[in-house]
Amino acid sequence: MRDKFLQFLGLTKKSGNLVEGYNKCEDILKRNKLFLIILSSDCSENTSDKFIRYCNNYKIPYIQAYTKEDLAIPLGKPEINVLGVTNEQMSKKLLELWNQ
Secondary structure (H helix, E strand, O other): OOOHHHHHHHHHHHOOOEEEOHHHHHHHHHOOOOOEEEEOOOOOHHHHHHHHHHHHHHOOOEEEOOOHHHHHHHHOOOOOOEEEEOOHHHHHHHHHHHHO
16 A cells, blocks of 8 residues: 555554444534544545535534545455544544645
């Protein structure tokens, strides 16, 4: 894996600080326990609009760039559309890697 962002995403999952999936992310987001949302670039328009609206309302940063297959590789899944980071330090590191 060539991308440091995706490598760190895998570490975030291994540490237990990553929530996977639409329903889980929505539930934890509404309880103010997420620090970053990661959306696949090819998720549905409804999903994208809904989570971006949530992020704006709850003041949570989001990243939407990788395909659902690219996001799934470090997680050992075939595809994933919505991810949430529950650790503030790890979310800051992911944002830092994304902005490089």
